Amino acid sequence: MTLSPEQAIHFGPYRIYPGQRLVMEADQPLRLGRRAMDILLMLLEHAGQVVSKQHLIARVWPKSVVEDINLRVHMAALRKALGDGQAGQRYIVTVAQRGYSFVAPFSLESIEQRPQNDANEPGGHNLPVRRTRMIGRQALVDSLLAQLSQQRFITLVGPGGIGKTTVALRVAEQLIGRYRDGIRLVDLAPINDPLMIGAHLATALGLRLHDDDPMNGLFTCLRERQMLLVIDNCEHLIDAIALLSESILRAAPQVHILATSRESLRAEGECVQRLESLDCPPPIAVLDRAQALTFSALQLFVERAMASHDSFELSETDLPLAIEICRRLDGIPLAIELAAAQVGNLGLSGLLSQLQDSFRLLAQGCQTTLARHQTLRATLDWSFELLNACEQTCLRRLGIFRGGFTLESAAA
Template structure:
């Protein structure tokens, strides 16, 4: 079967009930196309052209991702998707076999047949999805993507939550791509970002699904479909009601939500999306070691796209780490920073980070407005806060490190914001992904992302209250220090 390696682009390969049209990157089962992502097709082509051989995992990764650093789990996710799409293991038919410690092998017989007349896409059943074409690889999200792909068909309602710029939509779309072949009636992206009126939510869904005006949601009752509800944070109540109704109406329906705040819907599983991994200072001994961290991978990948031939050197590692750390490992911020590499170079970029909201202003013109700049992403969250939530966010920005609720109350409470109310507002900011909350030795501690804190501090300065609350912070620290008799870290008191 080695002769299959020299195939021309018009070749058609047959195996089982499938025909793989290489030129059109199309797999047909009869006249029905299999819904499959581009990477999965790349992997399948390598395996089919070398049917009967064992192709190592490293070799597959090198051929399918020649310019990217990816983890092995990414390959496993795609292999699993391929097996599902092909019905591998059903009715005794096997296609892709894992050879322990060696790699993968395509074990079904493959034959090359004359291409004949090329299949016209117009004659093939229409792909049932509206997912946008992905222009760049997804970096550092293999683990959570794999988890969502496995869980979503079973749990049915999952919400991907996190702050603006963390990459929720990117992850959701990747999950949707990998599940294309699982849902018989398609996968549909429903973006609510452009809608402010809750009364339009159901109509927007119907319009996105390209249903006739006046159609009711009952049409979905028997559909095996995945809906991706993107950007729901400003329509929480209506989206919550809609998804609860849909899941009762359509038992084969699954819904993946992205939102800066969970819906609090019945049956909802919430998955918080973390920042990309930033290397510690101890991981800067070699370029290879630093490139093992997803924040660095993304920065280098986007910098190379901006400036061909750029190479990461050992003398660059401290600057790159500092850029990624100061930007909290936020994919949006890192992408925007890497986009400035040709104008400022690394040293200039690092020096300008104190002015990050002015610096990071040149995003992709094709992106939605809230993703074109870092400030726009934060504006989107801030403008949807209540007045008291905005006030608390501003006042808490005087904390340079993590803090307890007692500290927040000691610095920020007043006659209007009494302790009980302030505690509730702090939790609301956590729910809206503007603060993070962790348990440390049994005590809840709250923390800002660096970028969010800087944004809130600018708002506090604009309010004319910055010096007032910096003094209150200093007085609180002094009282705690006197009461404990233990000096506090200098970064808290400087």
């Protein structure tokens, strides 16, 4: 079956819009990573047939050599996002020794039949429901709220797993009702073609653009709107998003933009806010439990450990182990959450002893997160793939250095 951008695919509670690489569950967009979206689209193209693992890997990772585990991680994320296997629903089956098959009944419908949702009503939003408490970022959120009253364009910048999306969504939540025309989240993770950005943004805004110049139609629709755009995961489309943001700010004087990226967009009018790691107790400090829990990295570790292992309790005896774990992980929220999920299996001493092999240790995370955030390796793989061939070669060569290096030693 050839997937047409003029048609939507309907199965279960979902509608898939291939042209926009968008999945809608009832009236809300379903967040899928780029790889999971690629897998879903390929399975839909061959619905009812078995697609081999080799063909899926060749389609989803055309320029990389990857292992089967990469495919399994993203397939698990896709199934979890779709609720596959829950309440008797089955969309994707594994065919032993062969591959995967999409087996659910589906129908095709004209793109014009797409329903409008409440997020497109004046003052509405399409923000996801928050499932966990944000820790250690409230001062930053308060600062950003103040900045957005003065600055129309802010980019949150930091490495993968540092918490950019968490902070952006928390800021947006606190601004619900403050913008006449609402707040729209635009997640760019599923998009890899700059030419699709306009259509993806229009879909998030509930717009149908039929003009010969769709971008001009987009700017016209935004011109009189007073709203906040949260543009998430810009790092792989920096040049295109920089130009788009500048154009939106010129065309729509009441639109504000809050973006997230692993590097700044270097766009006119952009205000860059860099995210730092969570606070860890200093190495020389002698702290009791109450004092140590004033540090956000330890707060996050303890809360997530209790969530994954309900009998976990941080004792004064175990306190130094927990503190050292947070230090070893440099206060990076994603790394701390992945480590905390292993406490029930390894205990604190076992966890600390295995941190020297952090990739193997932190190889399983929450299946409901984006696939590239389910493991530290996936996070670094995503970052590595954003580099061009020359940059990748340079990084591999710099890998001979342990710790830091000088410019002179790198050039030698």
